[in-house]
Amino acid sequence: xxxxxxxxxxxxxxxxxxxxxxxxxxxxxxxxxxxxxxxxxxxxxxxxxxxxxxxxxxxxxxxxxxxxxxxxxxxxxxxxxxxxxxxxxxxxxxxxxxxxxxxxxxxxxxxxxxxxxxxxxxxxxxxxxxxxxxxxxxxxxxxxxxxxxxxxxxxxxxxxxxxxxxxxxxxxxxxxxxxxxxxxxxxxxxxxxxxxxxxxxxxxxxxxxxxxxxxxxxxxxxxxxxxxxxxxxxxxxxxxxxxxxxxxxxxxxxxxxxxxxxxxxxxxxxxxxxxxxxxxxxxxxxxxxxxxxxxxxxxxxxxxxxxxxxxxxxx
Amino acid sequence: xxxxxxxxxxxxxxxxxxxxxxxxxxxxxxxxxxxxxxxxxxxxxxxxxxxxxxxxxxxxxxxxxxxxxxxxxxxxxxxxxxxxxxxxxxxxxxxxxxxxxxxxxxxxxxxxxxxxxxxxxxxxxxxxxxxxxxxxxxxxxxxxxxxxxxxxxxxxxxxxxxxxxxxxxxxxxxxxxxxxxxxxxxxxxxxxxxxxxxxxxxxxxxxxxxxxxxxxxxxxxxxxxxxxxxxxxxxxxxxxxxxxxxxxxxxxxxxxxxxxxxxxxxxxxxxxxxxxxxxxxxxxxxxxxxxxxxxxxxxxxxxxxxxxxxxxxxxxxxxxxxxxxxxxxxxxxxxxxxxxxxxxxxxxxxxxxxxxxxxxxxxxxxxxxxxxxxxxxxxxxxxxxxxxxxxxxxxxxxxxxxxxxxxxxxxxxxxxxxxxxxxxxxxxxxxxxxxxxxxxxxxxxxxxxxxxxxxxxxxxxxxxxxxxxxxxxxxxxxxxxxxxxxxxxxxxxxxxxxxxxxxxxxxxxx
Numbered sequence: 139x140x141x142x143x144x145x146x147x148x149x150x151x152x153x154x155x156x157x158x159x160x161x162x163x164x165x166x167x168x169x170x171x172x173x174x175x176x177x178x179x180x181x182x183x184x185x186x187x188x189x190x191x192x193x194x195x196x197x198x199x200x201x202x203x204x205x206x207x208x209x210x211x212x213x214x215x216x217x218x219x220x221x222x223x224x225x226x227x228x229x230x231x232x233x234x235x236x237x238x239x240x241x242x243x244x245x246x247x248x249x250x251x252x253x254x255x256x257x258x259x260x261x262x263x264x265x266x267x268x269x270x271x272x273x274x275x276x277x278x279x280x281x282x283x284x285x286x287x288x289x290x291x292x293x294x295x296x297x298x299x300x301x302x303x304x305x306x307x308x309x310x311x312x313x314x315x316x317x318x319x320x321x322x323x324x325x326x327x328x329x330x331x332x333x334x335x336x337x338x339x340x341x342x343x344x345x346x347x348x349x350x351x352x353x354x355x356x357x358x359x360x361x362x363x364x365x366x367x368x369x370x371x372x373x374x375x376x377x378x379x380x381x382x383x384x385x386x387x388x389x390x391x392x393x394x395x396x397x398x399x400x401x402x403x404x405x406x407x408x409x410x411x412x413x414x415x416x417x418x419x420x421x422x423x424x425x426x427x428x429x430x431x432x433x434x435x436x437x438x439x440x441x442x443x444x445x446x447x448x449x450x451x452x453x
Numbered sequence: 454x455x456x457x458x459x460x461x462x463x464x465x466x467x468x469x470x471x472x473x474x475x476x477x478x479x480x481x482x483x484x485x486x487x488x489x490x491x492x493x494x495x496x497x498x499x500x501x502x503x504x505x506x507x508x509x510x511x512x513x514x515x516x517x518x519x520x521x522x523x524x525x526x527x528x529x530x531x532x533x534x535x536x537x538x539x540x541x542x543x544x545x546x547x548x549x550x551x552x553x554x555x556x557x558x559x560x561x562x563x564x565x566x567x568x569x570x571x572x573x574x575x576x577x578x579x580x581x582x583x584x585x586x587x588x589x590x591x592x593x594x595x596x597x598x599x600x601x602x603x604x605x606x607x608x609x610x611x612x613x614x615x616x617x618x619x620x621x622x623x624x625x626x627x628x629x630x631x632x633x634x635x636x637x638x639x640x641x642x643x644x645x646x647x648x649x650x651x652x653x654x655x656x657x658x659x660x661x662x663x664x665x666x667x668x669x670x671x672x673x674x675x676x677x678x679x680x681x682x683x684x685x686x687x688x689x690x691x692x693x694x695x696x697x698x699x700x701x702x703x704x705x706x707x708x709x710x711x712x713x714x715x716x717x718x719x720x721x722x723x724x725x726x727x728x729x730x731x732x733x734x735x736x737x738x739x740x741x742x743x744x745x746x747x748x749x750x751x752x753x754x755x756x757x758x759x760x761x762x763x764x765x766x767x768x769x770x771x772x773x774x775x776x777x778x779x780x781x782x783x784x785x786x787x788x789x790x791x792x793x794x795x796x797x798x799x800x801x802x803x804x805x806x807x808x809x810x811x812x813x814x815x816x817x818x819x820x821x822x823x824x825x826x827x828x829x830x831x832x833x834x835x836x837x838x839x840x841x842x843x844x845x846x847x848x849x850x851x852x853x854x855x856x857x858x859x860x861x862x863x864x865x866x867x868x869x870x871x872x873x874x875x876x877x878x879x880x881x882x883x884x885x886x887x888x889x890x891x892x893x894x895x896x897x898x899x900x901x902x903x904x905x906x907x908x909x910x911x912x913x914x915x916x917x918x919x920x921x922x923x924x925x926x927x928x929x930x931x932x933x934x935x936x937x938x939x940x941x942x943x944x945x946x947x948x949x950x951x952x953x954x955x956x957x958x959x960x961x962x963x
Contacts, residue, residue: 174727262608266944269629335793338721342615345608346719346945423793424721427630427945 146227146397154220158373159183159366161408168416169340183369187362195358198259208255209356209363215248216370223377224302226400227389233299238286241298241378242279245330245371249275252364256352263344267351270427274336274348277434278329281322284441288319289382291448298381306385314451318444320383325437327375329430332368333415335422336430346424380407459483461520465683468832469518470896480511480524481534487513487520493813493826494540495519495898495907496925497547499554501582507556509533512896512907512925518832519898521909532559542813542930553580553647565596568640568962579648580921600626600634608944612641619958623947630943635936642962650922655681655912656755656887658919662908663750665924666960671697671704672901673908673924674753679897680910680922681755685888691878693757695836699770699873700749700758702866705902706777707736707748709859709866712955716856717788719949720797728784732777739773742766757883771874774867781867785860798853802938802950805850814934816904816927818954821858822850828900840872852953862902890916903927903957926960 163180170177179185197205219241221232236244253271256264290296292313293304329336332349341347344354353364381388387403389396425433459479464470475483487494492515499509506527513520524533535558537544547558548567555578557564566575571593578584597607605628612620620641626634646665653661662677663670675697682689689697710733717725737747743766744752745759752759762770788794804814806823814822829842845861847854892915897908904927913920935954939947 169723173723174731262606262610266608334721340723341721343719343948344615345610345947420724422721423717423791423797425793426797427943429796 142394143229143231146229147221147231149397150225150227150230151217151221153225154217154370154373154377155366157408158220158369159187161373161376161412162369164409164412165416165419168413169419172416172420183365187366190357190362190365191359193358195356195360198355200258200260201355202258205255205258205355206360208251208258209360209367211251212248213363213367213370215244215251216367216374219244219248220370220374220377222298223374224299224381224388225377225404227393227397228299228303229390230299233297237296238290238298238301239283239296242283242286245374246275246279248367248371252352256355259355261355263347263351263354266345267347267349267354270348271352273427274329274430274434277431277438278326281326281434281438281441282330284438284445285319285323285326285382286378288315288441288444288448291445292316298378302381302385302388303390305382306388307390313448315444315448316383318440318447320379322437322439322441322444323379323382325433325440327379328415328418329434329437331372331375334419335425336433338424376408376411379411380404464521464894464896465679467834468828468898470521470683470898471518472521472523472894474523474525477524477534480509480522483513483520483522484511484536484539487515488539490515492516492520493815494536494543495905496909496923496929497536497543497550498909498921498923498925499550499556499580500911500921500923501554501580503582504528506530507554509550509556510909510923511536512909514826514905519896519907521894521896526556531556533557535559535561537561537563540813541811542933545933546929552578554578555581566593568643570595570640579645595638597624597636597638598634602628604628605633612638621958625944625947627944630945632939632942632944632947635939635947637932637936639932639958640962642959644959644963646963647921647923650919653919653922654917655684655890655910655919658910658922659754660751662922662924663753665963666926666957667748667750668708668957669704669901669903669906669926669960670748670750671700671753672899672906674751675701676897676899676906676908677910677922677924678753678755679899680895680908681897683895683897684893684910684912685755685891685895687756687884687888689757690881690884691835692761692880693882694834695873695877696758696762696882697753698834698836699762699870699877700744700752701899701901702870702873703736703740703770704749706863706866706870707733707740708902708955709863710736710777710781712952713784713788713856713859713863715952715955716798716852716949717794719952720794722791722794725784725788725794728780732780736773736777739769743770754883756887757881761882762877767874767877771871774871774874778864778867781860781863788856788860795853797946797949798856799851801852801946802942802953803849803851804934804938806848808937809850809934812934812937813930815930816900817858817862817902818855818931818934819904820844820846821854823848826905828898828905832898836873836876837869840869842869852949855953892916901927903955904931924960924963926957926963928956928958928961931956932961 162183167177222236253268256268289301293301337348389400459473461471461473464472492513495512495514497511509524511522551557552569573587608625611622622638624636659674659677663674710729714726714729741747804822809822809824825846827844829837830844845858892912895910899906907925909923911921
């Protein structure tokens with residue numbers, strides 16, 4: 139491990155921690171503007187986190203230690219996931235330790251902790267949310283895996299860092315399979331991050347919630363960690379999407395100057411991505427819950443089509 | 454008219470109302486023949502007649518108008534024939550009257566308490582004369598009807614909800630996401646308004662009536678004033694009559710605009726909410742400017758309306774109709790062409806026309822299920838008689854049908870408003886003097902935005918005091934229908950179905 143790698147790694151983690159709420163604020167701002175409302179401001183998610191961290195955490199009498207543990211576990215899992223997604227530089231010492239399959243596993247582990255904690259209290263809404271979260275998860279995870287395999291087949295590696303290095307720095311080539319994988323990835327990201335049309339992050343209707351229902355019993359710092367973890371997850375997904383489909387500009391190993399140059403480019407890419415997400419959310423209505431499996435099955439099918447296209451056309 | 458041999462006494466000409474006294478046999482015969490001839494039960498209420506015992510009264514809507522049937526219950530007799538087998542909505546009304554007065558339907562299947570959550574004793578009746586204040590008691594558990602089977606579980610929602618809405622408890626029995634049964638538990642907003650009327654002067658009662666359900670304040674105030682004017686035999690000046698209709702239509706449009714936006718939002722289409730909310734806000738602000746109250750409270754007073762409409766305000770109201778219509782038409786196209794939205798609306802929460810007829814589904818929700826009743830068209834008062842009302846109906850019975858009916862009613866109300874504002878008769882808006890107090894019975898029957906609001910008013914012998922005032926909200930019928938509408942749907946569709954009915958808790962609980 140070189141000292142620069144360590145620096146790049148810690149910088150990537152810090153960047154994820156600070157940029158993730160900003161990305162959420164950016165999306166919320168555009169959602170408000172596109173819906174003809176005045177926006178709460180770009181920094182609103184930081185204010186919410188600040189408020190929640192200064193509030194008392196109220197626990198139900200029936201809460202077991204698992205309920206207290208879950209926010210830290212979820213936050214840890216998602217932060218680690220962010221650490222192995224190359225956003226600025228491919229020089230990430232953590233990356234060899236965990237490849238794309240482990241990344242999907244980490245996000246799945248976070249999901250399991252959230253679902254268990256939601257059921258732990260024993261309220262109807264928690265179990266309802268946990269059940270729905272699993273309904274989304276069992277279809278979204280395999281679809282995400284196949285999307286990642288599409289990129290692995292092209293680059294011959296399941297490590298995200300080497301995928302990016304190969305895609306970004308090899309001779310320019312058009313990979314039709316990535317087009318299929320890209321659409322599939324967009325669908326999976328919407329589902330995994332509880333966005334419209336799968337879930338509504340702004341709803342107050344308990345009976346329709348998926349992600350929010352899992353957090354209903356959390357308050358104070360626990361809720362802050364869960365909210366932060368949700369924005370980190372969105373950031374991680376944005377990072378994966380950019381790494382696989384728009385990898386240009388991410389710095390190679392041992393080049394601090396390129397890393398600095400990568401920062402504004404990353405900001406630009408995230409800004410465009412966030413705007414696109416807000417646009418999708420404004421234009422769509424939330425679909426019926428039982429349409430979600432169809433939606434995710436489409437994503438899975440597209441990802442598999444990508445694999446087939448790749449094997450038909452060859453490298 | 455059913456029971457032609459009964460001696461009917463006319464109570465009012467427009468809308469026509471008839472009063473008759475019946476015994477227990479005729480009570481049932483009248484109910485059966487009303488049912489058979491396609492009539493509807495409007496409401497049931499009891500009253501304490503002091504030394505003469507109690508009385509139970511039923512109001513039916515027929516083609517000839519409103520029939521008001523009194524069944525005297527002498528002291529010692531505390532039961533009357535059960536109407537629930539003929540009119541399912543009667544069950545809850547009878548349960549409520551039992552708690553308030555101690556007179557029960559004989560042989561009723563469901564005798565669980567309804568409005569009383571255990572906070573007053575079962576043998577203490579608030580509407581009995583001289584009952585005083587209730588001895589306080591602890592809230593009791595409610596025996597919900599259990600649903601058993603493999604994998605069936607219950608979800609309890611409310612009375613405190615995540616959104617800022619009125620209190621009500623919903624008990625869902627579900628398998629997975631599928632709704633097997635919903636049972637509503639209401640009464641959390643019971644304020645004892647019936648007893649409060651007994652301490653209210655007749656000429657001030659419109660203010661209390663206007664606060665029973667805030668979203669229908671115009672309909673309630675008008676119905677109360679109509680009842681009082683029927684007792685007093687006061688003629689309302691033509692200009693006041695037209696202005697009352699303007700107020701009623703403005704209330705209808707404001708509520709429909711709010712609901713249409715909320716329906717979009719509940720389907721995850723927040724754009725609809727912001728557009729309609731802005732339209733509604735503009736509408737309410739002009740209400741404030743033109744009539745002095747955003748929600749039009751206390752604008753209708755006995756004899757007429759509180760304030761006249763200034764000519765420049767009338768011009769602004771007219772201009773707003775055109776502006777609103779253009780935007781509503783644009784939004785209607787957006788709603789109709791949005792595939793995701795239509796997928797959520799269509800076939801969701803269906804009440805078929807036969808089921809709606811059986812349950813007595815009324816008002817807007819009824820018209821969306823083929824129940825073509827609208828007092829503005831069936832028994833039109835001036836100015837509706839000269840302008841004509843095109844009733845909006847649909848046979849779909851789903852959320853989409855209720856959305857469509859709302860859009861059509863908004864457009865029809867805008868047409869009516871333009872015609873009314875363009876042809877407002879001149880003259881006073883209140884009679885020069887109100888007549889001296891007198892006793893008697895009077896009824897007020899108005900098509901509010903949610904459905905028909907009915908007020909039955911009985912003034913005490915000296916005419917200085919309200920003896921009994923029963924205010925009926927259409928939600929009494931439609932809460933029951935909601936329980937049937939959700940069956941077989943999935944849990945996350947309930948908020949959308951509920952919003953498509955948008956029933957009143959306060960108006961029901963009183």
